[in-house]
Amino acid sequence: ILIMELNKALDSINIADSLDKDQLIKIGNQVVSGYETDCDSRKPWEEDLKNWTDLALQVTSTKTFPWPNAANIKYPLLATAAMQFAARAYPTLIPSNGKLVKCRVIGSDMDGQKTARANRISTHMSYQLLDEMDGWEEDMDKLLISLPIAGTCFKKTYWDSAKQKNCSKLVLPKTLVVNYYCRNLDDAERITEILHLTKRKIKERQNQGIYLEVDIGDPSADSLDPTTSVNGAFQRTANDDETTPYVILEQHTYLDLDEDGYSEPYIITVEEASKKVLRIVPRFDSDGVVVGENGKIVSIEAIQYYTKYGFIPNPDGGFYDIGFGRLLGPLNNSANTIINQLVDAGSLSNLQAGFIGKGLRIKMGESRFQPGEWKAVNAVGDDLKKQIFPLPVREPSQVLFNLLDLLLKSGKELASVAEIFVGKMPGQNTPATTTMATIEQGMKVFTAVYKRVYRSLTSEFRKIYKLNRTYMNAEEYVSVLDEPVPQSDYQGPVDDIIPGADPTAVSSQEKQQKVQALMQLLQLGTIDPMAVTQLYLEAHEIPEPQKYMRQPQPQPDPKMEAIKAKAQVDQQKAQIDMQTAEHKMQLERATKEQEMQMKAAQLQQELQAKQMQAVLDAKLAQSQHGMKMQQEAQATQMKMATTAMTHQQQMQHQQEANKQTLKKEKSTNGNSKSK
Numbered sequence: 001i002l003i004m005e006l007n008k009a010l011d012s013i014n015i016a017d018s019l020d021k022d023q024l025i026k027i028g029n030q031v032v033s034g035y036e037t038d039c040d041s042r043k044p045w046e047e048d049l050k051n052w053t054d055l056a057l058q059v060t061s062t063k064t065f066p067w068p069n070a071a072n073i074k075y076p077l078l079a080t081a082a083m084q085f086a087a088r089a090y091p092t093l094i095p096s097n098g099k100l101v102k103c104r105v106i107g108s109d110m111d112g113q114k115t116a117r118a119n120r121i122s123t124h125m126s127y128q129l130l131d132e133m134d135g136w137e138e139d140m141d142k143l144l145i146s147l148p149i150a151g152t153c154f155k156k157t158y159w160d161s162a163k164q165k166n167c168s169k170l171v172l173p174k175t176l177v178v179n180y181y182c183r184n185l186d187d188a189e190r191i192t193e194i195l196h197l198t199k200r201k202i203k204e205r206q207n208q209g210i211y212l213e214v215d216i217g218d219p220s221a222d223s224l225d226p227t228t229s230v231n232g233a234f235q236r237t238a239n240d241d242e243t244t245p246y247v248i249l250e251q252h253t254y255l256d257l258d259e260d261g262y263s264e265p266y267i268i269t270v271e272e273a274s275k276k277v278l279r280i281v282p283r284f285d286s287d288g289v290v291v292g293e294n295g296k297i298v299s300i301e302a303i304q305y306y307t308k309y310g311f312i313p314n315p316d317g318g319f320y321d322i323g324f325g326r327l328l329g330p331l332n333n334s335a336n337t338i339i340n341q342l343v344d345a346g347s348l349s350n351l352q353a354g355f356i357g358k359g360l361r362i363k364m365g366e367s368r369f370q371p372g373e374w375k376a377v378n379a380v381g382d383d384l385k386k387q388i389f390p391l392p393v394r395e396p397s398q399v400l401f402n403l404l405d406l407l408l409k410s411g412k413e414l415a416s417v418a419e420i421f422v423g424k425m426p427g428q429n430t431p432a433t434t435t436m437a438t439i440e441q442g443m444k445v446f447t448a449v450y451k452r453v454y455r456s457l458t459s460e461f462r463k464i465y466k467l468n469r470t471y472m473n474a475e476e477y478v479s480v481l482d483e484p485v486p487q488s489d490y491q492g493p494v495d496d497i498i499p500g501a502d503p504t505a506v507s508s509q510e511k512q513q514k515v516q517a518l519m520q521l522l523q524l525g526t527i528d529p530m531a532v533t534q535l536y537l538e539a540h541e542i543p544e545p546q547k548y549m550r551q552p553q554p555q556p557d558p559k560m561e562a563i564k565a566k567a568q569v570d571q572q573k574a575q576i577d578m579q580t581a582e583h584k585m586q587l588e589r590a591t592k593e594q595e596m597q598m599k600a601a602q603l604q605q606e607l608q609a610k611q612m613q614a615v616l617d618a619k620l621a622q623s624q625h626g627m628k629m630q631q632e633a634q635a636t637q638m639k640m641a642t643t644a645m646t647h648q649q650q651m652q653h654q655q656e657a658n659k660q661t662l663k664k665e666k667s668t669n670g671n672s673k674s675k
Contacts, residue, residue, distance in 0.1 A: 006286075014281065016279055027270075028276055031268050032272060034190045035251065038177045038178060042178075045320055049325070052078070053325075056078045066344065075335045075336055078329065080415075081324045082148040086141070089446070089453065097538060099122070099126060100126040101129065101461055103117075103119070120483075121490065123480070123481060124480050125468070129464075133166055133167060139169060143155070144453075147323065147453075151173075151314075152323075154171040154176050154307065154309065155306070155456075156168065173320060175193060177194065178192075190251055193251075194247065195248040200242075215276075216274045248270070248278070251270065252306075262297065283302050283303050307456055307463065328415060331407050334407055335407045338400050342397070343396075345394065345397065349396070360383060362377045469491065512540065530549065530550070534549060
């Protein structure tokens with residue numbers, strides 16, 4: 001149910017139409033009371049801001065001391081510091097080449113699609129800021145003048161439904177009321193902008209249904225604060241008329257309309273004098289509503305329309321930062337006092353005065369002298385000396401003059417406004433390196449301030465990026481880029497957006513020195529000459545540097561290139577095939593010739609081998625025959641020897657046998673005889 005009620009509130013043009021009279025009275029009183037509380041918390045700061053503004057504008061008032069129309073000189077120390085800062089910051093933060101916004105690619109980008117998308121967004125947003133959003137550059141010019149004086153300025157970024165485009169307007173610190181002890185805009189419980197709208201503009205909004213049809217009476221010029229009227233587009237008059245504006249309070253605060261114990265962020269518009277509520281609209285969208293697991297709303301993130309630009313953070317922890325007005329104001333006032341004292345002393349010394357005695361017999365009254373005029377008197381010279389007594393007036397004090405010089409030097413050191421920074425040349429014997437080191441050291445203060453402005457620009461650009469995601473017309477986007485875009489490039493993360501200003505490049509001379517260092521590296525061949533050339537032209541602020549660059553050749557049709565590449569491949573393939581066939585034929589021919597030579601050599605070797613084999617066979621046969629004959633002879637000899645030996649052995653055996661036979665016979669014969 002609560003989510004449905006929130007969606008209903010988001011779709012409503014003016015929630016105040018659905019509230020009863022008592023609720024509106026209570027809300028109106030609450031808004032004005034909170035506004036007055038915040039004004040009281042910063043009242044001393046408002047008084048200081050008025051003094052700083054008068055000092056920067058050199059506003060003078062009639063003096064009656066030490067005499068009427070005494071010297072009333074305002075030394076422009078604060079004004080010079082503010083102008084010097086704006087003169088340096090404006091061309092640095094808003095480059096002349098129009099490349100105001102740059103997009104940073106997050107993560108890997110192998111195919112270059114993220115880089116192309118980032119370049120398209122950079123081009124489109126730079127066009128929006130410099131050409132489409134009326135007065136954006138002019139407001140930045142005013143901001144860079146007001147910021148060093150007041151220390152704080154604001155930009156309000158929103159979607160103008162009537163003009164159907166983004167708006168980012170300058171809001172001076174006097175017209176944006178925040179409690180002095182608040183830490184930052186995101187933590188502020190109330191942010192009240194003071195608007196000045198005439199009857200005609202109020203009626204227009206009532207006719208459109210933006211404001212309620214309520215009687216808020218007639219406006220009164222007496223209720224206007226002259227220090228806040230500078231932010232309204234009207235001319236103040238002595239008497240009330242149709243152009244006298246109402247003081248409208250647009251308060252960005254929190255309100256519990258559904259009485260669930262949790263206050264939601266709303267924008268409440270109230271007329272200050274009557275405390276009548278004119279409009280109530282949500283200060284959130286559906287993306288900022290966080291719903292828990294039980295379906296209840298956990299928190300609602302408020303949309304922040306304002307961007308704070310700070311000069312130097314306030315040491316006391318206050319919300320409003322400090323500028324040269326706080327730092328140089330006392331020194332400037334002291335310098336003004338000393339200068340006026342010196343001029344008054346010179347006036348008294350040059351235009352003498354004194355006493356005339358009554359004993360001098362001349363006509364009393366005022367006497368005036370013309371240059372070279374002599375007047376006759378009825379008195380002797382000795383009487384004139386005795387009766388005329390001039391006042392004891394001294395010439396302008398040298399001590400005061402030295403003190404004035406000390407104060408001015410201290411102020412210039414504090415504001416980094418040395419003579420070398422305002423265009424005066426250093427001494428003739430000063431080395432160039434010393435001069436550049438002095439300039440670099442003096443620019444440190446400005447560089448730190450540039451980085452703070454750089455952060456604020458980042459925040460403002462991200463607000464515009466979010467507005468483009470929600471309200472941008474795709475046809476307009478394509479017409480600006482002059483190229484078809486398949487889908488909106490603004491659906492990516494907002495962290496891709498960073499401002500294009502370089503906070504470290506504080507002067508064109510320093511940029512040129514950086515380019516000169518790159519030019520010396522060209523001889524190494526490690527960097528791109530075209531990129532360095534473009535940086536060189538941009539550092540010297542050459543208009544339209546692209547036309548001096550060598551343009552790349554037009555890219556041919558990919559299809560034709562593919563056909564040409566295929567034809568070249570086919571031609572190369574045919575040539576390779578012909579070379580392969582020719583090489584194969586040469587190889588076969590050489591192989592055949594080599595085979596024939598090898599066969600001939602083989603035949604010759606076989607013949608030689610056969611001849612050698614025949615010779616060897618003949619020699620072998622002869623040798624074998626000789627050996628056979630020798631072996632046969634040896635065998636015959638051995639056979640004969642063996643036969644002889646065998647015969648001899650047989651003869652021996654025969655003899656032995658014969659002997660044995662004789663022995664047996666003898667034995668037998670003996671035995672017979674014994675018997």
